[in-house]
Amino acid sequence: MKVFVPPPNRHPGLVDALGLAGLLGLLVARYIPVAKLIPFWGCALREQTGWPCLGCGLTRVADHVSHLHFLKAWEANPLGTVAACIFALLAVMMVLHLVFKVPVPELHLSPREWTWVRRALPVLLLVNYAYVVVKTKFPHLLM
Incomplete structure (x- = not known):
């Protein structure tokens, strides 16, 4: 992995866009009770089958x-939770970058490192989903 640090600038990029999305999402979550205001909000799969989907619990x-x-x-x-914390971190980075010209480091992964990322993500998703299913359907197993 190589890290490249550009000179100080205020050029918006992907980190700024993701930071803005994270900031807006967390502000909505903080001040607007979406799940209570929208009557059809919720997991249709869980309501119909009793089994959670991959995104159950994200609200x-x-x-x-x-x-x-x-x-x-x-x-x-x-x-x-990890994703939400990363979005919060990106929001802080966005503010520092656009307001104070703090450069955003760029990570460059080698093809081998990208292979490991592509292999690890499905495993993480599967382990996370297994936890959500056990937490929802078999909570007595977690005690």
């Missing part, structure tokens, strides 16, 4: 992370 994760309740967020969906 609760955003709500808990925005209120700084990280343990509750982790219990709802661990991988979603």
